[in-house]
Amino acid sequence: xxxxxxxxxxxxxxxxxxxxxxxxxxxxxxxxxxxxxxxxxxxxxxxxxxxxxxxxxxxxxxxxxxxxxxxxxxxxxxxxxxxxxxxxxxxxxxxxxxxxxxxxxxxxxxxxxxxxxxxxxxxxxxxxxxxxxxxxxxxxxxxxxxxxxxxxxxxxxxxxxxxxxxxxxxxxxxxxxxxxxxxxxxxxxxxxxxxxxxxxxxxxxxxxxxxxxxxxxxxxxxxxxxxxxxxxxxxxxxxxxxxxxxxxxxxxxxxxxxxxxxxxxxxxxxxxxxxxxxxxxxxxxxxxxxxxxxxxxxxxxxxxxxxxxxxxxxxxxxxxxxxxxxxxxxxxxxxxxxxxxxxxxxxxxxxxxxxxxxxxxxxxxxxxxxxxxxxxxxxxxxxxxxxxxxx
Amino acid sequence: xxxxxxxxxxxxxxxxxxxxxxxxxxxxxxxxxxxxxxxxxxxxxxxxxxxxxxxxxxxxxxxxxxxxxxxxxxxxxxxxxxxxxxxxxxxxxxxxxxxxxxxxxxxxxxxxxxxxxxxxxxxxxxxxxxxxxxxxxxxxxxxxxxxxxxxxxxxxxxxxxxxxxxxxxxxxxxxxxxxxxxxxxxxxxxxxxxxxxxxxxxxxxxxxxxxxxxxxxxxxxxxxxxxxxxxxxxxxxxxxxxxxxxxxxxxxxxxxxxxxxxxxxxxxxxxxxxxxxxxxxxxxxxxxxxxxxxxxxxxxxxxxxxxxxxxxxxxxxxxxxxxxxxxxxxxxxxxxxxxxxxxxxxxxxxxxxxxxxxxxxxxxxxxxxxxxxxxxxxxxxxxxxxxxxxx
Numbered sequence: 091x092x093x094x095x096x097x098x099x100x101x102x103x104x105x106x107x108x109x110x111x112x113x114x115x116x117x118x119x120x121x122x123x124x125x126x127x128x129x130x131x132x133x134x135x136x137x138x139x140x141x142x143x144x145x146x147x148x149x150x151x152x153x154x155x156x157x158x159x160x161x162x163x164x165x166x167x168x169x170x171x172x173x174x175x176x177x178x179x180x181x182x183x184x185x186x187x188x189x190x191x192x193x194x195x196x197x198x199x200x201x202x203x204x205x206x207x208x209x210x211x212x213x214x215x216x217x218x219x220x221x222x223x224x225x226x227x228x229x230x231x232x233x234x235x236x237x238x239x240x241x242x243x244x245x246x247x248x249x250x251x252x253x254x255x256x257x258x259x260x261x262x263x264x265x266x267x268x269x270x271x272x273x274x275x276x277x278x279x280x281x282x283x284x285x286x287x288x289x290x291x292x293x294x295x296x297x298x299x300x301x302x303x304x305x306x307x308x309x310x311x312x313x314x315x316x317x318x319x320x321x322x323x324x325x326x327x328x329x330x331x332x333x334x335x336x337x338x339x340x341x342x343x344x345x346x347x348x349x350x351x352x353x354x355x356x357x358x359x360x361x362x363x364x365x366x367x368x369x370x371x372x373x374x375x376x377x378x379x380x381x382x383x384x385x386x387x388x389x390x391x392x393x394x395x396x397x398x399x400x401x402x403x404x405x406x407x408x409x410x411x412x413x414x415x416x417x418x419x420x421x422x423x424x425x426x427x428x429x430x431x432x433x434x435x436x437x438x439x440x441x442x443x444x445x446x447x448x449x450x451x452x453x454x455x456x457x458x459x460x461x462x463x464x465x466x467x468x469x470x471x472x473x474x475x476x477x478x479x480x481x
Numbered sequence: 482x483x484x485x486x487x488x489x490x491x492x493x494x495x496x497x498x499x500x501x502x503x504x505x506x507x508x509x510x511x512x513x514x515x516x517x518x519x520x521x522x523x524x525x526x527x528x529x530x531x532x533x534x535x536x537x538x539x540x541x542x543x544x545x546x547x548x549x550x551x552x553x554x555x556x557x558x559x560x561x562x563x564x565x566x567x568x569x570x571x572x573x574x575x576x577x578x579x580x581x582x583x584x585x586x587x588x589x590x591x592x593x594x595x596x597x598x599x600x601x602x603x604x605x606x607x608x609x610x611x612x613x614x615x616x617x618x619x620x621x622x623x624x625x626x627x628x629x630x631x632x633x634x635x636x637x638x639x640x641x642x643x644x645x646x647x648x649x650x651x652x653x654x655x656x657x658x659x660x661x662x663x664x665x666x667x668x669x670x671x672x673x674x675x676x677x678x679x680x681x682x683x684x685x686x687x688x689x690x691x692x693x694x695x696x697x698x699x700x701x702x703x704x705x706x707x708x709x710x711x712x713x714x715x716x717x718x719x720x721x722x723x724x725x726x727x728x729x730x731x732x733x734x735x736x737x738x739x740x741x742x743x744x745x746x747x748x749x750x751x752x753x754x755x756x757x758x759x760x761x762x763x764x765x766x767x768x769x770x771x772x773x774x775x776x777x778x779x780x781x782x783x784x785x786x787x788x789x790x791x792x793x794x795x796x797x798x799x800x801x802x803x804x805x806x807x808x809x810x811x812x813x814x815x816x817x818x819x820x821x822x823x824x825x826x827x828x829x830x831x832x833x834x835x836x837x838x839x840x841x842x843x844x845x846x847x848x849x850x851x852x853x854x855x856x857x858x859x860x861x862x863x864x865x866x867x868x869x870x871x872x
Contacts, residue, residue, distance in 0.1 A: 091725055093496025098489065104741070105484025304706040304726050304733075308699050315695040334482055335695045342695075347738060350495070 091302050094351030097257065100237045104266045104338065106330075109137075109227065112144035115263045119223045120180020123150045124173060126194045128158045128186045132229060135273050141185055141227065153177055155197075158186065161244045161251065161366050161373070162193035167208040171200035174222060182224035184261070187282075188233025191226045192241035195259055198222040211254065212243045218256035227265045230274055231336040232282030232374060234289060234344030236264040244367055250454070251367035266341065268333035276324045280432035281374030283320035283336065287313055288377040289343040292356035296385070296396060296465040302350050309348050310403045315339045317404070321431050357464040358384055361473055364451035371441050378428040379438055383479040385421045388466040389414070396465075397421065438480045448477045482693050485742030488648065491628045495657045495729065497721075500528075500618065503535035506654045510614040511571020514541045515564060517585045519549045519577045523620060526664050532576055532618065544568055546588075549577065552635045552642065552757050552764070553584035558599040562591035565613060573615035575652070578673075579624025582617045583632035586650055589613040602645065603634045609647035617652045620661045622727040623673030623765060625680060625735025627655040635758055641845070642758035657732065659724035667715045671823035672765030674711035674727065678704055679768040680734040683747035687776070687787055687856040693741050700739050701794045706730045708795070712822050748855040749775055752864055755842035762832050769819040770829055774870040776812045779857045780805070787856075788812065829871045839868045 103111050116123060123145060132138045145152050155170045173179065174197065184194035200208035202220040210216040228236045235241065239260045242253035274282070290309050294301060315335050322332035342348060361384070362376040385397055394417040401407030401420025405427070411419060429436040452473035455462065462468040468476075494502050507514060514536060523529045536543050546561045564570065565588060575585035591599035593611040601607040619627045626632065630651045633644035665673070681700050685692060706726050713723035733739060752775070753767040776788055785808040792798030792811025796818070802810060820827040843864035846853065853859040859867075 091496075091722065093494075093499060095492065095494055097492035101486065101488035103484075103486055105482075108484060302725060302729060303709070303722070304703065304730055307702040307706070311698040311702055312695065315698070318694070331482065331694070334693060338693060339695055 091300050092351035092353075094349070096346055098237065098260065098345055098347075099258070099262065100260045100345070101263045102237065102266055102341070103263070106267055106269055108265050108267055109140050109144060112141065112225070112227070112265060113148040116145070116150065116181060116183060116225055117148040119262070121149070121151055122153070122178060122180045124153045124155060124170065124179045124182050124197070126155045126158060126170060126182060126184045126186075126190055126197065128156070128160070128190045131273065132185050135270065137185060137227065137229065137270055141183070145183075153179065158190045158193045160189050161370055162189045162196075164207070164209045164212060164243050164245045167193055167196040167200055167243055168206065170194075170197035171203070171208060174201035179222065182222055184224060184226040185229070187228070187230030188235040191228070191235040191261070192233070192243065192253075194224055194226065195235065195239075195241040195261070196243050198224045199256065199259055208243070209245060212252050214254060218254065218259055221256070221259050223262045225263045225265070226261045227267075227270070228337065229270045230278065230282055231271055231333070231340040232285040234286070234340050236261060236266065237341040237345040240344070242363065249367050251363040266337050268330055268337050269328075271333045271337060272328045274327070276433065278372070279320060279323050279327075279336075280434050281372045281378070282340070283316050283374070283432065284378035284381075284428060284434065285374035286316050286336070286340045286343045288358055288374070288381060290348065291381060292358050293344070294349050294352050295400065296393075297352060297354055298392065298396075298465060299352055299354065301352065305348055305350060312339050312342050312348065313404045317427060324432065354464045355462040357462050357468060360455045360457075360462055361476065364455045365438070365443070368447050368451060369441065369443050371443075375434055375441070378432070378434045379436060379480050380476065382421050382425045382428065384476050385424070387472065387476050387479065389417055389421070390466070393417075393465055438477070445478060445481060448474050452477065482691050483742035483744075485740070487737055489628065489651065489736055490649070490653065491651045491736075492654045493628065493657055493732070494654070497658055497660055499656050499658055500531050500535060503532065503616070503618070503656060504539035507536070507541065507572060507574060507616055508539040510653070512540070512542055513544070513569060513571045515544045515546060515561065515570045515573050515588070517546045517549060517561065517573060517575045517577075517581055517588065519547070519551070519581045522664065523576050526661065528576060528618065528620065528661055532574070536574075544570065549581045549584045550635075551580050552761055553580045553587075555598070555600045555603060555634050555636045558584055558587040558591055558634060559597065561585075561588035562594070562599060563597075565592035570613065573613055575615065575617040576620070578619070578621030579626040582619070582626040582652070583624070583634065583644075585615055585617065586626065586630075586632040586652070587634050589615045590647065590650055599634070600636060603643050605645060609645065609650055612647070612650050614653045616654045616656070618656045618658075618661070619728065621665055621669065621673055622662055622724070622731040623676040625677070625731055627652060627657065628732040628736040631735065633754065640758050642754040657728050659721055659728045662724045662728060663719045665718070667824065669763070670711060670714050670718075670727075671825050672763045672769070673731065674707050674765070674823065675769035675772075675819060675825065676765035677707050677727070677731045677734045679749055679765070679772060681739065682772060683749050684735070685740045685743050686791065687784075688743060688745055689783065689787075689856060690743055690745065692743065696739055696741060703730050703733050703739065704795045708818060715823070745855045746853040748853050748859060751846045751848075751853055752867065755846045756829070756834070759838050759842060760832065760834050762834075766825055766832070769823070769825045770827060770871050771867065773812050773816045773819065775867050776815070778863070778867050778870060780808055780812070781857070784808075784856055829868070836869060836872060839865050843868065
């Protein structure tokens with residue numbers, strides 16, 4: 091069991107209609123706000139109008155940055171940071187899913203960075219020190235960005251997608267109203283759910299390191315929550331109970347509630363970031379394709395107990411099965427959940443991806459150290475083999 | 482499912498040797514510190530010396546307030562607050578269990594209160610506004626005070642024991658090193674474990690209100706954690722895994738991780754506070770005596786499903802039992818856990834308590850409103866009947 095530090099400064103307003111508290115909260119941070127959002131969905135569901143009303147009530151001067159991309163780009167972050175510097179913005183407000191919140195988080199840091207290019211921060215050439223305060227209004231249960239200090243940004247000039255975690259870069263306040271996710275499509279609900287599960291898998295669950303028993307059990311309950319409610323939300327998009335459980339699960343899966351001080355690469359995330367950097371695919375879908383193949387690839391006598399435990403405690407696998415059979419059945423049930431229950435396509439080739447960049451992507455995934463440290467350590471050759479299993 | 486606000490500012494250092502970070506953390510808050518502690522146990526285990534070394538390293542001017550009582554008294558809080566005002570204390574440091582942390586929390590508030598008597602704050606005649614910053618070093622897994630804004634203080638002149646929750650009265654930083662609990666006696670380990678479980682029972686688990694499914698499941702995992710590790714810690718006091726799980730469980734049980742916006746009386750706590758106000762008994766032991774009798778008293782067709790679910794999911798009761806049988810078996814197993822596995826005496830008479838004050842205590846437990854709102858609403862007559870069941 092490792093030592094750890096837990097600190098999460100984000101104040102969360104959870105539930106229907108909590109946006110009513112936005113005016114009071116944002117006015118604590120100043121008078122000039124930059125409103126950041128993605129495509130038009132927040133206008134279609136009426137959220138944009140509700141937010142503007144609150145900003146007017148708070149008598150804020152509002153600047154806007156719309157059009158944040160699904161895999162947000164460093165050029166967009168740079169544009170936002172330049173605007174903050176020029177106009178003397180006091181506080182940022184992200185309204186959207188993880189991409190919008192990630193971009194806003196990076197703008198909050200870049201606006202206080204002396205250089206002109208946020209890519210220095212994203213690639214750890216410079217470190218995040220001071221940040222602008224920011225708030226978020228969440229519209230998609232997936233990334234956990236609404237309650238952590240992490241962000242992932244893409245550079246399409248170099249086909250790179252990297253991120254950082256900065257302890258003080260959490261949103262100051264986040265509004266989590268499950269009704270804002272009623273309009274999320276079945277596909278995005280499925281992909282977001284895979285992303286939530288992958289955070290738990292990648293950060294901690296699949297690990298050879300010793301973890302606190304209580305936290306491991308709770309990881310299992312959050313996984314079971316997603317498995318129970320994602321199909322319900324797909325079946326009935328305005329199922330409040332389902333949307334609420336998924337939304338709070340998304341925050342829990344990456345805000346350090348669930349973890350002690352593990353140190354391992356988030357292996358599937360590292361492999362997936364190359365996929366979406368090269369092909370701009372939906373992150374959670376990439377994770378759903380990679381994860382079961384990765385588990386099959388790393389299955390051996392040492393990893394099997396953890397995989398079988400996942401099967402028994404989360405996927406309903408019979409605990410009396412022999413070790414390797416139990417682990418294989420667990421992986422098969424996870425595949426069934428992603429590709430049948432959630433309806434996600436199971437192959438990279440289904441997304442138009444072939445093997446031509448696999449070798450380069452595998453090397454990039456392993457980065458400078460040449461190896462992904464995790465459940466089992468992976469070299470670029472291992473990563474390439476896993477990509478091929480996904481074709 | 483209720484709306485809720487989640488905000489927990491406490492930064493936690495968890496694990497062996499984390500005290501090494503105390504100097505850096507406390508020096509952020511100023512130069513004059515008041516060190517608050519209880520009896521001599523922190524000196525016996527060497528913790529006092531380690532703390533003093535850190536305060537010297539941080540070049541703090543240190544004042545001391547020792548001798549905080551197991552049920553901390555308002556007179557002690559007043560003494561501490563007067564010292565803070567006189568000496569211009571910048572920051573408080575509690576070293577001990579929940580009693581010491583509760584007292585320190587109340588001193589932090591009373592030191593910034595215009596009046597002379599903290600009892601005004603404890604009884605809500607005045608509200609907690611500003612507070613001094615404070616840190617804690619925990620030595621007992623029980624109350625959760627190390628990570629919340631609540632405290633309970635006793636007035637022995639009036640036989641009253643009351644408390645408050647103030648959102649900003651959390652410790653700023655808490656140090657949770659499970660090795661500091663190695664010297665906790667079997668009796669205090671058992672009582673503390675009952676207290677942890679009772680927080681979950683009382684705040685949320687036993688309730689007719691609709692709760693978020695994910696949180697209800699996680700409440701069950703934390704309860705199972707206590708049931709698994711309390712006997713191990715009693716059996717082998719220096720079992721790090723057991724002490725670590727109990728310690729983090731104690732913080733989780735009352736820091737709002739586990740709850741959405743329920744509003745109900747913490748019924749057993751209200752009943753127990755009268756017991757320890759009148760008889761100065763160990764709080765967790767009082768709870769262990771009261772809880773199963775309370776469950777038996779409120780058992781009916783409406784409450785049985787929740788009690789049976791507790792039995793099935795937490796206590797290993799056969800889910801095929803009929804509803805009322807399942808619920809009764811759950812209560813029986815909880816009694817066995819408290820009185821056989823943990824070895825706590827099962828009756829108030831074992832603690833020298835008779836029925837002479839029951840009528841007054843029952844009225845006081847129901848306070849101004851004359852009723853305890855909860856799983857089922859309890860009048861003073863109900864409370865008196867429950868006390869009698871405990872004789």
